[in-house]
Amino acid sequence: MVNRSSIVRLGLLLTLLIMPVVMTIGCAGEPAPTSQSPATEVAVPTEEAPLPATEAAELPQKLEDVTLTVFAAASLADAFTQMGKQFDAANPGVTTEFNFAGSNQLATQINEGAPADVFASANIAQMDAVVESGMAAADAPVLFVTNRLVVVIPADNPGEIQSLQDLAEPGKLIVLAAEEVPVGRYSLEFLDKASADPAFGDSFRDDVLANVASYEENVRSVLNKVALGEADAGIVYTSDLFGVAGVESLEIPDALNVLAEYPIAALSGSENPDVAAAFVEYVLSTPGQAVMMYFGFSPSVR
Amino acid sequence: MAVIDLPQDRQQSRPALRRHKAEGWWALSLPLLLFLLLPLLALIFYSSPAELVANLRLPQVRQALSLSLRTSTWATLAAVVLGMPVAYLLARRQFPGRVLLDNLIDLPIVLPPAVAGLSLLLVFGRRGLLGAPLNELGVRITFTELAVIIAQTFIAVSLFIRAASIGFAGVESELEDAAAIDGANPWQIFRRVTLPISRRAVLSGAAMAWARALGEFGATIIFAGNFPGRTQTMPLAIYLGFELNLDVAVTLSIILVAFSFVVLLLVKLVLGRGEGGP
Numbered sequence: 001m002v003n004r005s006s007i008v009r010l011g012l013l014l015t016l017l018i019m020p021v022v023m024t025i026g027c028a029g030e031p032a033p034t035s036q037s038p039a040t041e042v043a044v045p046t047e048e049a050p051l052p053a054t055e056a057a058e059l060p061q062k063l064e065d066v067t068l069t070v071f072a073a074a075s076l077a078d079a080f081t082q083m084g085k086q087f088d089a090a091n092p093g094v095t096t097e098f099n100f101a102g103s104n105q106l107a108t109q110i111n112e113g114a115p116a117d118v119f120a121s122a123n124i125a126q127m128d129a130v131v132e133s134g135m136a137a138a139d140a141p142v143l144f145v146t147n148r149l150v151v152v153i154p155a156d157n158p159g160e161i162q163s164l165q166d167l168a169e170p171g172k173l174i175v176l177a178a179e180e181v182p183v184g185r186y187s188l189e190f191l192d193k194a195s196a197d198p199a200f201g202d203s204f205r206d207d208v209l210a211n212v213a214s215y216e217e218n219v220r221s222v223l224n225k226v227a228l229g230e231a232d233a234g235i236v237y238t239s240d241l242f243g244v245a246g247v248e249s250l251e252i253p254d255a256l257n258v259l260a261e262y263p264i265a266a267l268s269g270s271e272n273p274d275v276a277a278a279f280v281e282y283v284l285s286t287p288g289q290a291v292m293m294y295f296g297f298s299p300s301v302r
Numbered sequence: 303m304a305v306i307d308l309p310q311d312r313q314q315s316r317p318a319l320r321r322h323k324a325e326g327w328w329a330l331s332l333p334l335l336l337f338l339l340l341p342l343l344a345l346i347f348y349s350s351p352a353e354l355v356a357n358l359r360l361p362q363v364r365q366a367l368s369l370s371l372r373t374s375t376w377a378t379l380a381a382v383v384l385g386m387p388v389a390y391l392l393a394r395r396q397f398p399g400r401v402l403l404d405n406l407i408d409l410p411i412v413l414p415p416a417v418a419g420l421s422l423l424l425v426f427g428r429r430g431l432l433g434a435p436l437n438e439l440g441v442r443i444t445f446t447e448l449a450v451i452i453a454q455t456f457i458a459v460s461l462f463i464r465a466a467s468i469g470f471a472g473v474e475s476e477l478e479d480a481a482a483i484d485g486a487n488p489w490q491i492f493r494r495v496t497l498p499i500s501r502r503a504v505l506s507g508a509a510m511a512w513a514r515a516l517g518e519f520g521a522t523i524i525f526a527g528n529f530p531g532r533t534q535t536m537p538l539a540i541y542l543g544f545e546l547n548l549d550v551a552v553t554l555s556i557i558l559v560a561f562s563f564v565v566l567l568l569v570k571l572v573l574g575r576g577e578g579g580p
Contacts, residue, residue, distance in 0.1 A: 158428070173442075173445075175527065178528060178542050180542045180543075212529070213444075213445035213527060213529065214445050214526075214527025214528050214529050214533065215527075215528050215529060215530075216523075216527065216528060217523055217528060217538075217541065217542060221523075221524070225527070228423060228427060228429065229427070229428055229429045230423065230427050230428050230429075230444050230445075
């Protein structure tokens with residue numbers, strides 16, 4: 001009996017060991033998998049945003065096999081993966097690679113000397129940290145997009161939420177991002193602004209917070225809880241809604257909304273400053289901005 | 303960390319004849335000892351004792367600590383009560399599919415905790431297999447303390463079953479048979495013969511399950527969410543602390559490590575005094 005069970009366990013162990021290898025081989029031939037959104041595979045153009053894909057920001061001379069490393073906020077993953085494809089297509093010889101993570105982690109990595117050419121942050125504070133430590137010139141950062149808050153609800157709307165005011169109705173089940181992460185802070189700012197608005201009333205913030213069942217660790221898990229129907233509503237970024245099925249959204253008007261500003265900068269430690277500058281320029285160009293809009297971002301306001 | 307002192311125990315109980323060979327083993331063990339100790343020491347030296355005490359006073363830390371102790375204790379009780387029959391079955395009975403059951407018990411150990419959390423949502427969530435009918439009755443599990451206990455039990459129960467099963471298997475069948483001949487019923491045999499003899503294994507299994515439950519993070523944050531005082535256990539508070547204040551996160555970690563260390567040590571000292579067992 002001992003033998004049989006140990007043979008089966010050995011089999012399971014082998015399967016588990018082999019699985020990653022097989023999967024790696026399986027993936028090797030395919031283009032880099034981006035996310036669950038199929039649209040990232042396709043060239044981006046839509047009705048409202050047709051893209052002249054190979055315009056702007058071409059480098060003066062052809063470069064031999066330059067690899068550009070871009071450190072970008074996790075929320076930029078879908079948009080920048082597409083951006084990288086278009087940039088590489090426009091610049092033969094250039095391969096753009098990304099490191100997507102939380103902006104604070106990225107800033108720490110850059111300041112600890114991680115090899116990066118470009119940094120795109122989801123907030124100004126982390127870019128400032130990189131500038132302060134001398135890893136980017138003081139005049140390098142440029143604001144390139146903003147991200148807006150939006151209320152997300154399950155498609156079948158179990159909490160019967162028709163308006164922002166409904167969020168304060170007793171008994172609604174709401175999830176927010178934790179105050180520790182930027183989107184959580186912005187969500188509270190929105191509640192503060194709304195409470196100051198007579199249309200919502202003084203107690204709006206407290207009433208909504210009384211309905212909060214969980215302060216999630218990041219914006220993705222807020223979205224997932226809503227998509228799974230565990231919560232009646234949540235607050236996420238508009239860019240998070242790209243390619244997500246099973247949810248509806250409720251707009252937050254400009255006056256109450258909180259705009260997250262995204263700065264980008266070529267880093268002073270880059271071994272290919274020309275290419276790094278060209279990438280930043282491409283992100284700011286018309287085709288680059290069209291990619292950002294397609295993935296749910298808004299133009300920079302400044 | 304809990305395991306380190308075990309070889310030392312054994313060494314001391316061995317005859318003096320063998321002791322002169324120990325130096326070689328100590329030298330060979332040194333890399334691992336350092337590997338385990340250095341990160342813990344680094345953690346401890348990162349902040350001052352004064353900071354540690356100050357952070358212990360924070361209401362959020364106290365809430366998280368008491369919630370963690372409460373839920374991990376309930377989870378351990380659940381693991382013991384629900385796991386004991388399974389451990390006994392695996393140790394004593396032959397039945398079709400035994401190997402499959404054996405493997406099923408191992409699954410929570412290999413499953414990434416985040417996947418465990420998602421699976422629990424799909425069962426106990428508002429639209430889950432069991433959660434949907436419960437929701438009809440007005441019972442919600444997600445985002446509650448019960449959800450924390452369920453997540454911890456799911457992750458920790460395997461450790462208990464493994465240890466207890468080995469303990470039960472180590473009890474000579476003849477002893478159980480003898481009790482049966484004397485007219486004891488199966489429950490009496492288990493209660494009076496098997497359990498006392500394997501007490502040590504059962505208790506150390508429970509201690510390991512408790513420690514695992516106390517450190518559970520991934521399944522909890524996905525299934526139970528994060529709400530201070532309700533579902534924010536120590537590991538969740540530590541993780542979110544990283545986003546905001548590294549010092550608080552580190553002191554929380556030290557508290558958690560110290561607590562587990564002391565409790566596991568106490569369990570071992572108590573077990574060390576006990577007689578019998580494998």
